[in-house]
Amino acid sequence: MLKFLLPVDGSEASNKAVTKLIRLLDWYKEVPAIHLLNVQFPQHGNVALFIDKKSIDLYHQEEGMKGLQSARDLLDQAGIACEFHITVGSPEEMITRYAREMGFDQIVIGPRGLGGVKGLLLGSVASKVMQLSTVPVLLIK
Structure with missing residues (x-):
């Protein structure tokens, strides 16, 4: 059985990716195992x-x-x-590491849609995941 990692953050773009993935699941002979991953940013400064x-x-x-x-x-x-998982760290690093270490067949991710100049200057988690990942990435818009 295929295992898909679907990073989500509760955003509209993330929900769109989930909705579109649900529609695409008919393409598969059997429904892949879906694992949701939420990455939390670590606390900075003197919080500890x-x-x-x-x-x-x-x-x-x-x-x-x-x-x-x-x-x-x-x-x-x-x-x-x-299944769902929560981890703490840099989103692109944690997503790619988690996918590799847990043996996922594919990462399914939706872009945040910052668009144009903002997207170029800030980059996006989705594009960084595509660059860093050794696991195939399906980008759903």
Whole structure:
């Protein structure tokens, strides 16, 4: 069975990618195993001096669940089972590392759609994932 990693953040672009992937699943003989991944940014500065690790971990878990919720709801409504994961770090690095280490067959990702100049100057997680990944990437617009 194929295993797909679908990074999601709760954004409109992320939800669009989930919706379009649901439509594309008819292309496959059997429905691939879908794994959602939400990447939380690490806390910077002196946060760890004032807040204990357990509270920071709980915060990442709660925020990660919020970022996963709409994708989980869309897949649930379509009757598609999924597993979900939350990690902390740089999104493009964590997505590519997680896909490689967990043996995924494909990363399915939607661009944020910053567009034009903003997209060129800031880059995007999707384009960086495509550059860094050794796992095939399906970009859904």
